[in-house]
Amino acid sequence: MKYSYFPGCTLKNKAQDLDHYARISAEALGFELEEISEWQCCGGVYPLGTDEIATKLASVRALNDAKEKGQELVTLCSACHHVIKRVNDDMKNVDDIRTRANNYMELDAPYEGETNVLHYLEVLRDVVGFDELKKKVTNPLTGKKIGAYYGCLLLRPGKLMSFDDPENPKIIEDFIRAIGAEPVIYPYRNECCGGYISLKEEDLSKEMCRKIEESASGFGADMLITACPLCMYNLNKNNGDNLPVYYFTELLAEALGLKEEVKEQ
Amino acid sequence: MQRIGVFVCHCGTNIAATVDVKKVTEMALHEPGVVHAEDYQYMCSEAGQELIHKAIKEKHLTGLVVCSCSPRMHETTFRNAAEKAGLNPYMVEIANIREHCSWIHKDIEEATEKAVILMRAAIAKVNLDAPLKPGESKVTKRALVIGGGIAGIQTALDIAEAGYPVDIVEKTPSIGGRMSQLDKTFPTLDCSSCILTPKMGEVNAHPNVNIYTYSEVESVAGFVGDFTVEIRKKARSVDMDKCTGCGVCQEKCPSKKTPSEFNRGLDTRSAIYTPFAQAVPNVPVIDRDACIKFKTGKCGVCSKVCQAGAIDYDQVDEIITEKYGAIVVATGFDMIKLDKYDEYAYSQSKDVITSLELERIMNAAGPTGGHLERLSDGKAPKEMVFIQCVGSRCADERGKSYCSKVCCMYTAKHAMLIRDKYPDVNVTVFYIDVRTPGKNFDEFYRRAVEEYGVNYIKGQVGKVIPQPDGKLLVQGADLLDNKQILKEADMVVLAAAIEPNPDVRKIATMLTASIDTNNFLTEAHAKLRPVESPTAGIFLSGVCQGPKDIPETVSQAGAAAVKAIGLLAKDKLLTNPCTAHSDELMCNGCSQCANVCPYGAISYEDKEVNDHGVREVRRLAVVNDALCQGCGACTVTCPSGAMDLQGFSNRQILAEVDAICR
Amino acid sequence: MQELINRAKELLADGTVARVLGWKAGDLPYNPEPAYFEKEEDFADFVYNGFCGANLSKYMIEASKLEGKTLVCLKPCDTYSFQELMKEHRVDRDKAYIIGVGCKGKLDIEKIKAMGIKGIQGISGAEIEDAAETLTIQTIYGEKTCAYKDAMLERCHVCKGKDHMVFDETIGESKETKDADRFEEVEKIEAMSPEEKFAFFQKELSKCIRCNACRNVCPACSCRKCVFDSNKFDSAQKANVDSFEEKMFHIIRAFHVAGRCTDCGECSRVCPQGIPLHLFNRKFIKDIDELYGEYQAGADMEPRTPLTDYRFEDAEPGIVAERG
Amino acid sequence: MKTEKNRAEMIREISGVNPLKCMKCGKCSASCPSYNEMDIKPHQFVSYVINEDIEALANSTSLWKCLSCFACVERCPRDVKPGKLIDAARQIVVRERGQDYLTPDEIPELIDPETPQQLLVSAFRRYRR
């Protein structure tokens, strides 16, 4: 199975290793991520204004590229996933946006939301299957108590993202079980870490991260994993060293026994 | 040629403010067949009807057009008026210039123009009207009540008291319904079972009442006065005649792990069970999905311990077919599932419960023996938080658009009972509005605040956050104080929205009774016929029609009973004369019409006809007027157009089309 | 053909049937017409060849009223019509003795003429026993030939099959003639723009002279009195006055037989103006197949047809706009 | 200069929100993680738009404290979703005044070697036009 892959800015630059982990794990699990040629940054946040078109075009380009290849589009970063999935929904359901975006794009055939947008975790859950993943784990993270940190973008708005129950998700917990560790469920796992606000309102973000980490440690977590590079940055920056935060692909690669391989590259 | 009179109603200003009634009246006189036209303030009034009477007599009218409100409102009124003046009532047509015109248009010129066109269409139709005579049909003097909660019980008792036999069909093993699960009732705080149990006994013992518990309606055929209903009596696996209700079987049953429906899954029951101690009938059923005997073939303990030899593993479902003249729906409600509201952590913490679960916890026969305690650790709570409107008043698909109506009052009741019994427990209620219309209701709520010190906070809760130490952190808003609050609680109670029993959709379909977008049964008129379904012979009792509390339910149950009694008291009903009719000379006898007739009203016979001198025996469709309900499905199926519908004939509808498109 | 004649005479002689419904030679070599044969000597004119396209099942409505049985010769496709008429109680099975006759595809004289073959005096190779693939045509301009296949009626290219749905006995072999997709023409029209569709039908239907030949020949259009002759719909019309009436007539004609039309193609065969009327019926058949499951009228005796049946999950009428 | 009425109309249009659907339950404010930082609270935003007091919104610090975490969007029972209103108000402000809450000059002092691109990209998108 081959997927169109949208890596996004952070995983392509600051966090390249996380991207490598994802690709090499995919290979081991029997699917391939084919990077979209000349992808452009999704913009990081979904423009809520219904009259904004230009800021949605980068996503439309990526989506159309996947459509032309007849592939589903996979993202790794929660933010990219959020933006692209919502723009896709607009292209499918909002006449005005679809018409205007297509007018700009001048494609061979108008793009009307045909591409299916998947998060890497969804591929693991729905295509590979967590049971199957579990069988392929060579280096289970037995004994580790891991808190899943979802943040906002993966889950909300629940109706549009249709990813998991937005108030009581379980996909990352299932993932944690599949790689042999024990999930720790804590109530702040879908509360905001502060997002982009950490740039100018560091204290606000710090307070939010503190609540998240306190809740997670309180319920017994000894590490957190997340699917969003910005969440990872905020949590890492604000928590000191007592509760390490990992990107899920890193633990995936580790469980599949591939982490060293990447390091050596 | 008809002699038609046109009567234009002002309906006060309801019509006259937007439609130039004088102009409409004047335009009427230009239409073919119209010999009289006049307008009046209120056509439906005595004086208005008198005008009609006079005109019919003086101008020898053969047909009437009344331009007024919807025919669903006053068609019968004007037909009766016509009949009184010696005119066949089916020579009356209504032009609906109120609901379909004056009320929805603002521009006078536009509305007047449309009113004239609607009038023309009605005139065109009257021109082709023919006098019709209704037939008669019999009334089976027996009523069926679907649902054995307080609504069904009260309706059945009232009908039975009037001397008519009545059957109750109840899906669960016992009658009693939701009310039997309640601990106390507002606004008097009397014990629910103390007032319900005697009624259950009374209805059970009434000679005119026959109760089918653990039974469901399987199919409904027929129409008002003459319904044929199939009832599936599910296999109880216990002989109702032999069982003495001693209860030993339930005690000895080794399968005790099934969540108790009665206690909302807070504890478990045995595989052979009566839902609760006061169950009527006091005869257990075997839950075959849970029973070891049915699952593995080995066990049979209940059979061994039963002194009366009442256990019968070989029982099968039984279908009972019965005729009824009237059917009352009293299917009640359930609480919505809370899986879409997990911000309140209902599925994450045992100490977040629904109000109905709290009723069971507070009840002496409940899972905790009536002690208020946390289900997680059995500890007594010190801080209780109630959250109102969970799933009610929602504009999105997560919840219900309506107000569930009973939550404000029962929450005040819960708060008061807790403060009364456990004065050291603090109670906080997060509310959006406190709604207390009802006799002694607001006084009741104020007592909760003033005498019992319940802390009411205006604002909704955003999230319930379980803490590592087992406490619950409630993050809410206090809109009056403009603050975000974090409140620690030991238990959180959710006032979940109520919704009609999910089975009602299936039942409504069987009854062809209409249902609204929320699955509440629709009443024939919101104000004037609130307990009748638009489908004749079907009556509504209790929450199946809309949210209501016990006193309202009981009142409506009585009202539904009276309507049913009114029907059963008649010996004959007049049938709708707008039935299908087949033209013998055109009929091909092809049987297509019989294929689509939902009532089996069409049969075929070989008949000699004289077709312009040619005498031959032909196979012809014959419509049974008593069975035909006048839908018209056959008329369109018939390729030759031999089949036509009286009162809505092909030519009449085409004439209306022509008049509108003129 | 001789076998058929012999058998018919035999059945007539032993009293099994009172008459035989077949075809007799016409005044031209290519226009045999339906006829009754009651006496042995009548059979001199009896023919059964490639030009006997007429579907005799509809004649059985009237024949059912006659004394005694009527022997009727039905081609495989005709038997669908007959069975449909049985289902609708329009013919009496007990009054019919059905000989299922073999068919190797029926001929369309218009196609032959369209090849530029004029002044026809005689045609050979159209006999039912002929195995020849070629027709030899004597004309006043000399002998011409054409491939049998090229002269076949449209309906034979989309033949429903060699099996008779209902019969008492069969005589003669049938040949597989299907070599085209039944819905190809319909699909071609469906793919047009609304303007093109409109222009196409406007052009075709403007030829209609309302001779009612299509109606009269159609075995499904068998009403004692047609709505278009009835005062019940204010729709009694004799001739089309404008383009709308043409459409109305042909839409309703096709609608009334929708789910009952066996696609026998008689309407198009008899149209003197050469209007492809089967395109209306076939559109309904295609929609029915796609929306409600494949259905062949006359293939069984189930009382319900697609339009007198339903399923809860049927498509909504909006599907027409959705599929564009 | 646009009137307050125009601006309120624009907010309704950009956000696609009908503020009249609000029943004032306060669930948005109960859910908001930035609540304490805001001068005009999420539920009040709705009334400001209804009352066409857009200038006050434009000057509100709340515009820059909203995290776009969609908690209010997810939980609003009336399909009002104040987060969308706040975003629309923010757009109006940046479009009208070209006022940027974040300028490129500030960046160097705000970032550290670990700052992900995502942070800058999203902050720019949110704070500037």
Added chain:
Amino acid sequence: MSIEKNEGFRPKIVAFCCNWCSYAGADLAGSSRMTYSADVKIIRVPCSCRVNPMFILRAFERGADGVIMCGCHPGDCHYTSGNFYARRRMTLLFSMLDYIGVENGRTRVEWVSAAEGAKFSQTMHEFVDKITSLGKNVRLEDLRCRN
């Protein structure tokens, strides 16, 4: 959409409504004062299954620009199954109209219950807009019937 193109054009629209659901829904729209265009004129029929394709063609013949049929929701028919037959008939008829080149959208079927006044009004709004944008019906009109 080219609504401007047809400015001043007032379409003629015939709505067939079943007595039990849609006509009552239209009544509810009225008593709730939910406006819609006066171009819509309602004809009451007992059930959607009473609507003969002839009625619809006749309306077009006489100059209607759009015809809409409303009935009870599938499964909720007062006569149990009438709307199911109507649904198949209308689907085939609409498909045929499309096939002969009548503009898509001149005909519509909508299920409106007695409780759906808002939906009735909304549907009529949409339908009038659609017909207005399509403009005058010329493809099915009988010119003799034009005023």
